Amino acid sequence: GAGVSQSPSNKVTEKGKDVELRCDPISGHTALYWYRQSLGQGLEFLIYFQGNSAPDKSGLPSDRFSAERTGGSVSTLTIQRTQQEDSAVYLCASSLLGRVEGYTFGSGTRLTVV
Amino acid sequence: DQQVKQNSPSLSVQEGRISILNCDYTNSMFDYFLWYKKYPAEGPTFLISISSIKDKNEDGRFTVFLNKSAKHLSLHIVPSQPGDSAVYFCAASAPNSGNTPLVFGKGTRLSVIA
Numbered sequence: 001g002a003g004v005s006q007s008p009s010n011k012v013t014e015k016g017k018d019v020e021l022r023c024d025p026i027s028g029h030t031a032l033y034w035y036r037q038s039l040g041q042g043l044e045f046l047i048y049f050q051g052n053s054a055p056d057k058s059g060l061p062s063d064r065f066s067a068e069r070t071g072g073s074v075s076t077l078t079i080q081r082t083q084q085e086d087s088a089v090y091l092c093a094s095s096l097l098g099r100v101e102g103y104t105f106g107s108g109t110r111l112t113v114v
Numbered sequence: 115d116q117q118v119k120q121n122s123p124s125l126s127v128q129e130g131r132i133s134i135l136n137c138d139y140t141n142s143m144f145d146y147f148l149w150y151k152k153y154p155a156e157g158p159t160f161l162i163s164i165s166s167i168k169d170k171n172e173d174g175r176f177t178v179f180l181n182k183s184a185k186h187l188s189l190h191i192v193p194s195q196p197g198d199s200a201v202y203f204c205a206a207s208a209p210n211s212g213n214t215p216l217v218f219g220k221g222t223r224l225s226v227i228a
Contacts, residue, residue: 004157033215042120042220043158043203056215091157103150103216105157 002026004106006092012112013082021077021109025094032075033095033103034067038088046090049075050097082113117141118206120219129228133191137204137219140185144206148216149178149189152201161202162189194226 005024013019025032034046045059049069060066064082069075079086089108119138127133137147145166150158164171164178164187171178177190191198204219 035218040123040220042116042118043205043218045215045217048215059215093157103160105159107155107157 004092004094004104006090006106006109008109009107010110010112012114015084015113016081018078018080019082019111021079021090021092021111023075023077023092023094023106025073025075025092026104027073028096029094029104030072030097031095032069033093034075034077035091035093036088037091037108038085041088043091046077079111082111084113087111087113115140116219117144118204118217118219120204120222122222123220124223124225126225126227127194129196129226130193133189133194133198133224133226135189135191135202135204135222135224137187137189138185139187139206141206141208141217142185143208144217146207147178147180147187148205148207149176150203150205150218152203152221158203191224194224196226196228199224199226 007022030051033048035043047057047067049055064080067077089110091108093103093105095103117140148163149161151161152158162173162176162178164180169180180187201221201223203221205216207216
């Protein structure tokens with residue numbers, strides 16, 4: 001597609017449930033990034049995938065968070081046993097590898113854990 | 115600890131005047147800096163960037179200044195327009211140290227008053 005697509009745009013879940021957030025990057029972009037923005041906070045790096053290399057998971061806040069990228073395209077961020085502090089906007093971006101100004105962000109998924 | 119700091123959470127400016135948004139960084143390995151603009155319910159979009167080999171980069175009404183010795187950069191918008199009202203994120207990268215993801219500040223909410 002023309003841009004980065006994220007779904008769902010909004011998700012309300014009960015504490016303790018698992019959620020899956022999806023990101024469709026721009027076709028041909030080899031790098032994919034997940035960030036989150038909590039209330040009053042900046043964009044916090046979570047994980048990124050670059051080509052066929054092992055992902056950089058250094059930003060994942062706990063082992064309840066995981067992500068995969070299938071076939072070098074679509075990525076899914078999974079949060080298990082959600083907690084209220086997981087409430088945030090989860091943003092996905094993609095870029096051509098090495099092009100820092102080429103980050104194109106999706107509109108994000110607003111996750112609310114009640 | 116925040117490697118990229120935007121100490122002003124908000125800024126209000128009259129239409130036609132200059133807006134100055136500030137950003138400080140702590141990591142001396144950063145050598146590429148960017149500003150992103152974010153409207154509500156949208157993902158951040160790239161605005162302007164500067165390499166550490168320069169001290170100024172201008173694009174229309176937007177100019178970014180870099181002071182490497184002070185580890186400080188600023189974004190100037192002149193003249194400010196109501197459509198500039200958004201959250202502005204400063205970001206830094208160390209592309210020469212590998213494909214590390216962008217590090218973002220917490221953002222500054224700019225309100226341009228007509």
